[in-house]
Amino acid sequence: MAEIKAPVFPESVQDGTIVEWHVAEGDAVSRDQLLAEIETDKVVLEVVAPDDGVVTSIVKGVDDTVLSAEVIAQFEAGAAPAEKPAAPAEEKAEPAAAPAQAAPATAEGDFKDQSPAVRKAAKETGVNPADVAGTGRGGRVTKSDMVNPTLKTSSGSVIATAVGERAETRVPMTRLRKRIAERLLAATQETAMLTTFNEVNMKPLMDLRAKYKDRFEKRHGVKLGFMSLFVKAATEALKRFPAVNASIDGDDIVYHGFYDVGVAVSSDRGLVVPVLRDTDSMGLADVEAGIRDYAIKAREGKLAIEEMTGGTFTITNGGVFGSLMSTPIINPPQTAILGMHAINERPMAVNGEVVILPMMYLALSYDHRLIDGKDAVQFLVTIKELIEDPSMLLLDL
Structure with missing residues (x-):
């Protein structure tokens, strides 16, 4: 008889909750078959069968709290499921x-x-x-x-189903949703958060994408989107304004000598922020591939905890849901977050003439304890300039 245990949780995770068993007591299972799912405040972890055999008993049921490496079931390797007794002949x-x-x-x-x-x-x-x-x-x-x-x-x-004319449903908040709520509330209460706005003409970037998207996809195997260019523009701006890439640790300011940019991704269980590491050394294709892989993992609930920790700056795109303008909330211990929004055609004054252009509002929320308004505004203007003239990224201007 063997024991099936919960995964070993990282130090930042105290415990988890069993959200679903995919097998019942007495079921025969094969090696690596999914047995149960455990939700923590960051990710959903899967428990698989260690070998071919039978789940003899379930120790921890759905909604039970489990600790790191705690026994959740008993397992007998190589065993066959118990056969039900045959019915009597007269029956x-x-x-x-x-x-x-x-x-x-x-x-x-x-x-x-x-x-x-x-x-x-x-x-x-x-x-x-x-x-x-x-x-x-x-x-x-x-x-x-x-x-x-x-x-x-x-x-x-x-x-x-019509339960009544004024039906309502009460369900427990998931661990991930509770953790998101705690972090957002802490960010608003523990930081001196301020938001500055600007707008960017997306036509140069849209023309660039339209011209090269087919060749880009054929060469690199991924589609060319806008997010990769915003990641690269943000990375360049972070180099010029180190305070935006820093964090506050007690009474100390920690200036990071690397650029790990988190990209907010929506999943069925809530908003998650996987991190692209060392974006200053990544090409556009690397960024696009990383974002694609993270999006797939988020939808399947397979993001690892280490993939969502340690970011120095975050980008979120409410524009994919149609948001025209918003004030994104800082992701502590980071001190700033960039918000992208929907692209809409608007009449703009260009050289004394009214021109219809695809425009996007950008928002930068920042912790005023560390970042001065001047640096925040210039940081956002830098991103605006790089997006409106992408050649500046290539020429390092």
Whole structure:
């Protein structure tokens, strides 16, 4: 008999919560098969089978808190699942039960592949998980889906169940959402945060992208987007204004001699900020590939903790959701964050004439305890100039 344990958590993670079991007691599993998911305040960690065998018992259930390397289940390697005893001969000879006596739609056999929490909810509510539109990874039905189910139609679409004219649902906040809330609240209470704005003409960058995007993708295997150029422009601006790349540690100012830029990515579980390391030595293709890989990992819930720690500056793009202007919140212990927004055509005065141009508002939120207004404004102007004339990045001007 072997023990299945929770992963060893990093020092910054105290404990986690089991959010889902993908197997039940007595299930046969294969090596590296996903058994359970544990949510911490930063990432969701997967627990896999150490070998072929059978899960003999589950020690920690859904919603239970687990510590680093704590036992969550018992496992017997190489074992086969226990066979159910055969029915007596006289029972086999009995005629089939009448339709009125058939097992309900939520019989155990109809949802044996569901997690224990879902099976329990199905028995309590009489709702068949097969009829519920799942919101979990890969469409899997979760416990919260069973609490307030959205039912599928025969065509596969969904219909909301009418619980009442003024229905409401109460679900526990996830660890990741609670951690995000704590950090955002701390940032607003513990920093002297101020935001400065500017606007940038995106036409030069859009023309550059339109001209070279096909050749870029063919050469490097990734698409050329705007974010990589903003990352490179921000990196150059950080070199010129070291205070924006610094952090406050107690009564000390820590000036970082490297440039690790976090890029905010939206996932089903909340906003996460994976970090691109040493962006000053990365090419545009490297940045685009890094962002693409992080976006995929975020959607699949596979970002590692080390991929989301240690950034010196952050860029967030609310424009992908249609935001025209916002004041982004600093990601402590960093002292500044750049906010990108939607690109909209607006009439602009150019050389005494009105011209329609694709414009974007930029926002820089910064900690006024460390960064003076002058440096913050000039930092943002530097990014504006580099984006409006991308050749300056190539010529190091």
